[in-house]
Amino acid sequence: MSATLFYFDGRGKAEIIRLTMAAAKVPFTQVDIRQKQQFEALKAEGKLVFGQLPLVEYEGNNLVQSCSTARYFAAKGDLLGANEQEKLNVDILFEGTRDFNSAFMSYGFAGFTEVLDNAKKTAIPKYLPVFNSVLLRNGSNGHLVGSKLSLADIGLLEVILTIEELLGEDELKPYPEVQNFLKVMKSNDAIANYLRSDLRRKKNDEKYVAEVKRVLY
Amino acid sequence: MSATLFYFDGRGKAEIIRLTMAAAKVPFTQVDIRQKQQFEALKAEGKLVFGQLPLVEYEGNNLVQSCSTARYFAAKGDLLGANEQEKLNVDILFEGTRDFNSAFMSYGFAGFTEVLDNAKKTAIPKYLPVFNSVLLRNGSNGHLVGSKLSLADIGLLEVILTIEELLGEDELKPYPEVQNFLKVMKSNDAIANYLRSDLRRKKNDEKYVAEVKRVLY
Structure with missing residues (x-):
């Protein structure tokens, strides 16, 4: 439907x-x-x-x-994790992506460059290293939890697409796991479409x- | 454990x-x-x-x-709703209680009277009528969803206890369903303890x- x-x-x-x-x-x-x-x-x-x-x-x-x-x-869509442990991790990491994303929500409403400057000073150096580490610990498979797409990935994708578009892909260079994550996400047919x-x-x-x-x- | x-x-x-x-x-x-x-x-x-x-x-x-x-x-604790429909409603209403609660989170950090004055001007007149109506539509049983305690109730309780303590119980007088809700919550042994x-x-x-x-x- x-x-x-x-x-x-x-x-x-x-x-x-x-x-x-x-x-x-x-x-x-x-x-x-x-x-x-x-x-x-x-x-x-x-x-x-x-x-x-x-x-x-x-x-x-x-x-x-x-x-x-x-x-x-x-x-x-069965995107909340395969078992209780995965469900817990997906929920926690998804909430983290919402905090990260909130740094960009006022883009245009609280200025354009001002919001980006602020994100570069606080949210980006706080959250990108964390998600880079989580991706690494999860086996560098381009997913935050387990071996398939979850809501946590989708939440992170929203922020990374914003950073790529508004600040340029170079902003992601210090975070190779995040770069790989973005590549994997973009290779998902449903998301790419x-x-x-x-x-x-x-x-x-x-x-x-x-x-x-x-x-x- | x-x-x-x-x-x-x-x-x-x-x-x-x-x-x-x-x-x-x-x-x-x-x-x-x-x-x-x-x-x-x-x-x-x-x-x-x-x-x-x-x-x-x-x-x-x-x-x-x-x-x-x-x-x-x-x-x-089986507090997320008894079926898919209840689970959906509990999740939506819980999120609403978080927005409502955020009006009080900076109490003391962004001033004391300032935070309360602001809550009286915006969050309280926005959210108390909504929750009063939801309680009424759910049958005036002192619960937001179904006939037993849920996370949505717990989320609302946090805010209502704050209002009662910081602004006085008279603040709830225009909202009889909310007053009844508070009475029902306080009669829950686990919560009262x-x-x-x-x-x-x-x-x-x-x-x-x-x-x-x-x-x-």
């Missing part, structure tokens, strides 16, 4: 859901929220428990809270930031 | 873990981190994947990332804020 994602025409909090649905092979379409009245209509219909986007309509459920939605589809498709939205720009603010305020 | 929690001598990011372990009836002891060298020793031993507290040692695992740790113990015990730490004060800063910086 197909899912419908309601979000702004950008990555933001929806990107982890899109990547997870793609990896789990759940087909989805998107409704871009461009006008305040579309957002207000969703709220009035009672579809947004906390009055926030993203929303995914799927099999009669109104899925909100992006991490919950990602976990829900990851479960459908998604990244090439027009389901993948563009990085934040001035126009996007203005559109989001117009809808929200 | 007993768990050992390593954290500062306060609630902070560890409180959701303590409440969950109590509700799941997992016995635990606490090691208070008061000196920088204790913190550095845990890092040097490789127990803190992301270099952050809280840490729980349990059955040979080094559990980090507080939400993952809470989910782990909630699973042990925990709240009466010295495992429950005090609200943040100047001394605590200084101690945390001394360990971290």
Whole structure:
């Protein structure tokens, strides 16, 4: 069954859901929220428990809270780990990728260069060595846990794609395991197809930031 | 088997873990981190994947990332929902309680009255009506999902206890379902025992804020 994602025409909090649905092979379409009245209509219909986007309509459920939605589809795609130990490690490492990712969420909203400068000073030197080590300890197979794709990988992929696009691939050079991870991820057909498709939205720009603010305020 | 929690001598990011372990009836002891060298020793031993507290040692695992740790113990205590639909709702509502709770996490670190004034202006009028409605729609039984205690309840309890203590119970008066929820939670023996015990730490004060800063910086 197909899912419908309601979000702004950008990555933001929806990107982890899109990547997870793609990896789990759940087909989805998107409704871009461009006008305040579309957002207000969703709220009035009672579809947004906390009055926030993203929303995914799927099999009669109104899925909100992006991490919950990602976990829900990851479960459908068997991406949460093969046993209790793996499940624990996937959950911990996924949460770590969310902290790492948060350094980039305000890109454009709290300036463009300012957000990147700050990430280079704090989040990148904190998290890239950690994930490089975890990948090494897991056997340099391009996965954070076990020997196949998991939600932890998808969470890390989101951040690494951001770094590659906004700061350049040279930023990853000191972290060979992370470079290998990115190569392995891009060789996953489901992920590669998604990244090439027009389901993948563009990085934040001035126009996007203005559109989001117009809808929200 | 007993768990050992390593954290500062306060609630902070560890409180959701303590409440969950109590509700799941997992016995635990606490090691208070008061000196920088204790913190550095845990890092040097490789127990803190992301270099952050809280840490729980349990059955040979080094559990980090507080939400993952809470989910782990909630699973042990059968507090994640009785079926797929309940599991989804528990996960979504728990995430919502984390957003709500974040309004109070900087209490003392970003001022005392400032944090409370801000919470009264934004988080409280946003989230209390939502949780009041969810409780009503679930049948006014004092639980957010189904007919028994879940991690979503525990997450909400943490915030409501904070509001009761820091702002007074009158703050809850416009929300009768939330008042009833608090009464039901306090009548849970495992939770009541925990709240009466010295495992429950005090609200943040100047001394605590200084101690945390001394360990971290």
